[in-house]
Amino acid sequence: MSTQEQAASKKEFILTCEGLNKSFDGFKVIDDLNLYIDKGELRTIIGPNGAGKSTFLDLITGRIRPDSGRIEFGPGEGVQLTKMREHQINRLGISRKFQTPSVYSDHTVYDNLLMSLNRNRGVFATLFYRETPADRERIDEILETIRMTEKKQLIAGSLSHGQKQWLEIGMLLAQDPKLLLVDEPAAGMTDEETERTGELLLSLAGAHSLIVIEHDMVFVRQIATKVTVLHQGSILREGSIDHVQSDPRVVEVYLGRQHEK
Numbered sequence: 209m210s211t212q213e214q215a216a217s218k219k220e221f222i223l224t225c226e227g228l229n230k231s232f233d234g235f236k237v238i239d240d241l242n243l244y245i246d247k248g249e250l251r252t253i254i255g256p257n258g259a260g261k262s263t264f265l266d267l268i269t270g271r272i273r274p275d276s277g278r279i280e281f282g283p284g285e286g287v288q289l290t291k292m293r294e295h296q297i298n299r300l301g302i303s304r305k306f307q308t309p310s311v312y313s314d315h316t317v318y319d320n321l322l323m324s325l326n327r328n329r330g331v332f333a334t335l336f337y338r339e340t341p342a343d344r345e346r347i348d349e350i351l352e353t354i355r356m357t358e359k360k361q362l363i364a365g366s367l368s369h370g371q372k373q374w375l376e377i378g379m380l381l382a383q384d385p386k387l388l389l390v391d392e393p394a395a396g397m398t399d400e401e402t403e404r405t406g407e408l409l410l411s412l413a414g415a416h417s418l419i420v421i422e423h424d425m426v427f428v429r430q431i432a433t434k435v436t437v438l439h440q441g442s443i444l445r446e447g448s449i450d451h452v453q454s455d456p457r458v459v460e461v462y463l464g465r466q467h468e469k
């Protein structure tokens with residue numbers, strides 16, 4: 209689809225980024241970026257180190273502000289994110305999962321999910337809160353989604369790296385996000401964990417929209433329907449995994465250099 213066609217069908221997009229720019233100390237990290245994410249889509253973003261992938265997620269979540277450009281969230285006349293604060297953007301339903309898992313190590317898997325479910329109730333209310341049957345049902349549902357029902361009474365600190373990552377994804381799901389931003393989920397995982405993570409992310413698409421940043425091309429192939437290749441802060445190529453993997457420019461600036469790392 210051309211940029212004009214994309215702009216014309218904007219009503220369907222969960223995220224619309226147009227003319228986005230961001231420099232650090234005069235160095236352009238995001239360069240006139242136009243990027244559109246469909247509602248329910250799982251988009252994978254790849255690209256060399258320093259291409260601006262993490263910066264792009266920072267701009268969406270309000271961690272940093274763009275120098276210029278628009279980021280709209282939601283179909284139709286979306287909400288303009290660029291002037292909002294991080295917690296306001298989070299409350300709209302945009303959640304980010306960083307590379308390192310962050311769970312409450314001394315608590316059980318179940319309690320971690322319960323605490324996430326209660327996050328919006330505030331600390332004081334949470335201290336004295338007893339879960340309702342609806343909460344228990346929701347937690348059971350999430351446990352099933354992340355395939356950790358049998359692990360629910362385990363202390364989170366005793367889980368494997370992969371299990372911690374799935375738990376954290378579950379904790380984000382407890383907040384019912386519309387858009388999930390996931391930073392290198394397969395990093396540090398075994399092949400089996402990587403595959404399960406791919407299955408999990410694929411199962412979330414549709415009901416949620418997802419942007420996944422990843423370097424592991426086996427994993428990208430497993431999850432990717434549409435891949436965006438970011439290079440020097442703008443889109444180098446976009447399309448199916450086969451399309452981008454066979455593109456000489458993508459091979460030149462990224463795939464051909466991966467083994468050098």
Ligand SMILES: Nc1ncnc2c1ncn2[C@@H]1O[C@H](COP(=O)(O)OP(=O)(O)OP(=O)(O)O)[C@@H](O)[C@H]1O
Nearest residue numbers: 232233237255256257258259260261262263264438
């Ligand atoms: N807060 C900051 N201040 C100054 N420079 C920054 C800041 N954040 C990022 N950069 C620079 O911006 C460029 C893009 O970084 P970014 O982390 O977005 O790349 P990336 O595509 O995520 O790379 P990687 O694959 O290595 O994570 C890099 O040159 C980085 O050093």
